[in-house]
Amino acid sequence: MIMAEPTLQKTFDFAQAESRVYSLWEQSGAFKPSGQGNPYTVVIPPPNVTGSLHMGHALNNTLQDILIRFERMRGKSVLWQPGMDHAGIATQMVVERQMKEEGAPKRTDMGREAFVEKVWNWKEQSGGTIINQLKRLGASCDWSRERFTMDEGLSKAVRKVFVQLYRDKLIYRDKRLVNWDPKFQTAISDLEVINEERDGHFWHFKYPLENGETYEYVEKDEDGTVTLKETRNYISIATTRPETMLGDGAVAVHPSDARYKPIVGKRVLLPLADRYIPIIEDDHPDPDFGSGAVKITGAHDFNDYQVARRHHLPMHVILDAHARMLASDIMPEKYVGLDRFEARRQVVADIDAAGLLEKVEDKKVNQPIGDRSGVVIEPMLTDQWYVNAEELAKPAIAAVKDGRTRFIPENWSKTYFQWMDNIEPWCISRQLWWGHRIPAWYGPKLNGDAYDPEAHEIFVAETEAEAMEIAAAYYHEKPKIAETREAFLALKANGKREPVLYREEDVLDTWFSSALWPFSTLGWPEKTDALAAHYPTSTLVTAFDIIFFWVARMMMQGLHFMEKVPFGDVYIHALILDEKGQKMSKSKGNAIDPLTLVDQYGADALRFTLAALAAQGRNIRMSESRVEGYRNFGTKLWNASRFAQMNECQYTPDYDPTALHDVINQWIVHETASCVDTVTEALEAYRFNDAAGAAYRFVWNVFCDWYLEFAKPLFMGDDENRKTETRQTTAWVLDHILKVLHPFMPFMTEELWANLAPRDGHLITAQWPTPAPSHKNASAAAELDWVIGLISAVRTARAEINVPAGAKIPMVIIGDNPTAMRCFDSHGDRISKLARLKSVETAESVPAGAAQIVHSGAVFALPLAGVIDIAAETARLDKELGKVTSEIQAIDKRLGNEAFVAKAPEAVVTETRSRREGFEAQREELTGARKRLDDLVG
């Protein structure tokens, strides 16, 4: 019989199909919520507008898309809310760099308004390439709802949140030590600082006592024995940052440190600066470290800052915004304007010249580095805006404690708690231009009827008009607005009572707006339908490295403003590493570009690989060979479909999988149902690798390897009823396969779905299968297990006795084993075909010189007298016998243990006994076979 011509090519032309299929989906409106069924909502972790797709994005968005497609097919009203983040520092950096390349005027020369406009232009032209890259991956976001954190709507949400938190006293302005980035000249948050161990030095300086005073310096060992005693006229301090000594306010020693007791309360002459500072006692110094005496630079070190505050020491700011030495009354002229590192060299040289350099040690120093700028961060004493994170964290901690939000894997809640329990005030102001300008206006502070020249009043409001109103009430007259800081300061300085307002120049940390993402993108503060339907969102999918940056802050803001958690589940996926287990990065040059893989193997292959590797709780090492392997899997499915098509396996809507006659069809329906159940349960539990693995094994190792091979003779045969049933069953199974694989391999499955049968709609919105108990058929499954087992056993024996793969050989069933007889009755033909048998006969005893196969206690003989190598055959049987015997021994040992029989669950004992019976039957037959072999040799 001649097979039908397939419309499918030999392999899937993904390059040709992907864009076509994608626009088909988009045009069909499938990406929009259906409005029917329960809502299922995911907000995308907004990529930076400057970003381009890396492996982390590919994984993150593949997993989201799998969930989204799964739930969409399950009939939910699905929204995957897309958008981008304005990425303050990163974007400003990119645009400034571009301006420099173009030779355009510098940002500071062109002014704020022009620069911001320039950034917007850049965004329109070059921003957001990542969106198209996500589409190439197959992401089924509702692009009609795409949002940007700087959109008018989201900006309004930001202003409203800021104002309300300010009025709730959860946002305030404060002068504290912040992490200052001298490259970008802005404050950054603790999270944006990376500590890096670098080579540095430990300088030991002598600070001479005032008026040449001296004291007995005594060092003792642990036993109290004096190890050093000398008269000193100085105190020794050690520092990794010599230049900061110019801003020292004191030298601190520990109260328990006997060495310095004689001089506590006295003063030392601060070298180079030529001023006197006290020696104080504080718990901060560690007597066992360095000299035990610490110089205190309150304005440039976080620990020193605490000490300085406790002791009301002066905090001398010695650096400017560029981290250059700042002119002031305590700064010696010669250092003014020097960069901090030049100043360091100069200070060391000068100390040395003064004979006060005791020694220099090499030392690993932890340096705080700006994550964007890569430069050493400087602690600086500045005025900034802060969020009282401690207060907002309370309900966010409670929500995870009581399970309203759960982390998957659960372990991550510990990381979350640990950070939230120790949370510090969140510095939200940035000295940048690109971002949400803080809605606060400064005006002169009233002191009675006059202005206080040292202070100002702050008016926080969502709009300038509103700020004016509030200010008018304060001043009892309508204030003016100053357009520039200079104008403002000039008006303020002229002393006249003429109220003028000037808007805060700082913008907000980008994460401040990202924190609102789950509700700002849905329209808040407007009461939109989308907000009502899709908040709280269902699942957040993200990597652990932004739990602090983003997840925690969304929890805080969501609970504060929506009074509900922003998401029920937080699925934390792995980080992607290269094949050697190293973090991928552009600078290391080990980054694999996901789009290159998409070009090479197709988006489906990459997606399937990522899903298959996404086991919980472990990082992923990406290797191209895996992608290749899953590309092959796609080809396998493609060709199976092609084969089905050639054999006219047409999908029939009224096919009834519970009314089948042929056992192989009953069996494959059973297996299909099991596979669907496994995939469904795995996806519900975010076990992507289990879901992918189950589908993979079913398609390849069950459907292709066995079912289609069983079906071949039927397709070629002339039993029209069985042929029809098998064709329909094949189509039905394939239909299920396409559905189950669609979330993982959307492009190929959609393409096959369209080619295999004319149908209404697209696979993307087809209904996810829900197998009924009646699809299961345990006896068919057991029967086919036996058949497959026998075929495998024959193949093994053939291979081991070197029967040529093409040769057809006779087989003899020995005795009248009932299972064997029954199975051969219904499956004899397919066994013969797949085991390459010429004939099957029955006999009472094994013919002389035959190879013997023992399968489930039944004996089969391959009478190949003369062909068989007796020694090899003996070895083969002995090996099997050995296996079975050791199994029996292990079982006997267990069953012989009275405690096991008495205490183990009944079912386990019963099962153990029945396993023993199976092995025992096998052993008896193998022993018999072995004996016959011996008899042959004589």
Place this chain on the structure above:
RNA sequence: GGGCGUAUAGCUCAGUGGUAGAGCGCUUCCUUGACAUGGAAGAGGUCCGUAGUUCGAUCCUACGUACGCCCACCA
């Protein structure tokens, strides 16, 4: 200093209180009527070590060893 994680086949990794698996690689064979991006068979493991809990431990507990990550850090 605090927290988390990992150790299973040559490699990369699943997994389970009772019977240890996959992919890749390797060996042998096969152009059998979809698929060589394929098919068949095979070799390969002290489940890191020690002790404990248990009838039974690769799995649970403790300790140890090795490696990795996060947070905080010695000026």
